[in-house]
Amino acid sequence: MYLTKEEEQILNGEAGETLRQAIGILVTLGDIYGADRLIPIKSAQIAGVSYKTIGDAGLEWISDLQGRVKVPAILNPAGMDLEDWERLRISPEFAEKQKLIIQAYAKLGIRCECTCTPYTLEGFDTGYGDHLAWSESSAVSYANSVLGARTNREGGPSALSAALLGKTANYGFHLDENRVPEISIHVESPLKGSDYGALGYIAGKLAGSRVPVFHLRTTPDADELKAIGAAMAASGAVALYHVEGVTPEIRRLNFEDPEEKITIERKQLDEVYETLTKVTREPELITIGCPHCSATELEKVAKLLKGKTVSKELWIFTSRELVKHYPEYIKTIEKSGAKVVCDTCMVVSPATNRYSCVMVNSGKALAYVPGMCGAEAVYGNMEMCIEEAVGGSTAKKEGGSH
Ligand SMILES: C[C@@](O)(CCOP(=O)(O)O)CC(=O)O
Ligand code: SF4
Incomplete structure (x- = not known):
């Protein structure tokens, strides 16, 4: 892979240990996948934030890094709501570790709003043909497919390396022929x-x-x-x-x-949808917001919950920015007893692990909740999920119609 003189110097450690490691990761990936060079990126989105998924080894690696990111960079969901972690009964030990992870990322100049829908945020505009280094797989898919931008499905460390260098290796979905x-x-x-x-x-x-x-x-x-x-x-x-x-x-x-x-x-x-009629037990927890809810989805949830009271736990995941922008929706939703939670999600938070059957309106959560949270997962549309939370097992009795 061709490197400029400056990139060679970074690889030789002349710009410090962090950048040496970062460029080393990108050059190794580039060599494996046949990249011709490094190319500039517009932004980075970094997964590997929840203490539940990265553990102490991850925390240690990030804490050792020095310097500042060169492009706008933002984090994927963490394991808890960073401002109100007690609400989902996260343990103080977990919260302590999670805060250290966030501090370590913040020190590198990364925006510590933790969301998998960064494309909805102000200051994170992403357009056709932009080269990116994003790592959360739904955000990657949205950027490539819906926005026409170009990113590989980066791992946490390679997205972070790209953010620190402002560059990524030119292979995979950056190239016309692979699209x-x-x-x-x-x-x-x-x-x-x-x-x-x-x-x-x-x-x-x-x-x-x-x-x-x-x-x-x-x-x-x-x-x-x-x-x-x-x-x-x-x-x-x-x-x-x-x-x-x-x-x-x-x-x-x-x-x-x-x-x-x-x-x-x-x-x-x-x-x-028939997953709902096949489970061995009734859903105890209902979750919406995988990927994080958009403003339109928050509006729909608010309309469906208006004037109702939930009888089961109902958690709605979204970004903190949208919570700030739409206080009316949040007020209506929370009046029902449902919880609007930021910075995290049903998959990466340890809170979900307490339940044995979780209802979701997301094909992604349906695929991940069993493996990552040890709970059965059942599928319904948004209306069915709200109905289940409000009326108990109504959706099940109706035989999963949609
Ligand atoms: C499941 C996922 O959405 C979130 C968990 O990933 P991580 O802990 O942020 O690496 C990651 C992905 O699908 O890319
Ligand atoms: S599992 Fe779903 S909500 Fe969680 S980070 Fe991935 S897309 Fe977002």
Whole structure:
């Protein structure tokens, strides 16, 4: 891989140990994946923040780093609400470690708002063709697919290295040739709301790490695109997808339709919802906001909860910035007894581990909650989730209709 004179000097340790390590990580990855050089990035999003997932080894590594990031960089969700961690009954020991992790990142100049939807934040504008180093897989998918930006699915350490250098290695999804559709997915039945998460959950398993192009009857909005991508990145390893007539790259470039074609039937989507009727126990916890809720989703939740009282734990995850911008929605939601929680999520917080069955409206959470929280997970749309929280097992009695 070609390095400029300055990059060679950094690699030789002339700019200090942190940058030597950082460029070492990028050059190693670049060599493995055949990068020709390092390229400048616009921003970085760094996963590996929750003490639950990175532990003491992660904390130690980050604490040893010196210097400041060269581009806007932001963190993925942590293990708790940083301002109100007692609310989800996080232990003081966990909170102590989590705070140290955040302090270590803050020292490097990283924005310590912890969210997987950085593209909704002011000052984090991301546009067509921008090169990025993002690591949370749903954010990666959204950036590549919905915004037409370019990022690989970075690991926490490589995204952090890229942030410290302001550069990443030029391979994978930074290159035109790797952004071409490889499998064509057709859905004949009209889709609505969490049908898109269910679609992503099935499509991810079929696509693996390939780039799918969807041919849909209905036009997904931004939240629905977010849900497809998040689910496909979790049930499979999809980092980029196209939707014919909808996403920006396929609208600008004339991609040929791939030879391999598959059809996903309504029946397959219905099976995802049937998780609700198949569980051995009733959901004890209901969670919404994987990926973090947008303003529109908060508005929908507020409307559904208006004037109601929940009888089960209902947690809504979103970014702190949206909580500040939409106090009315938050007030309505919390009046019902539901909790709006920032900086964390149902997957990376240890709080979820206390429950044995969790209801979600996210294909991604459906894929991750069992493995990462040791709980059964069941699927419903937003209305079903709210109904379950308010009315007990209503959704189950109705047989999972949606
Ligand atoms: C599950 C996930 O959304 C969050 C947990 O990752 P981490 O602890 O931030 O590395 C990561 C991902 O899918 O990229
Ligand atoms: S809410 Fe979902 S998408 Fe966001 S960090 Fe948690 S698991 Fe990942």
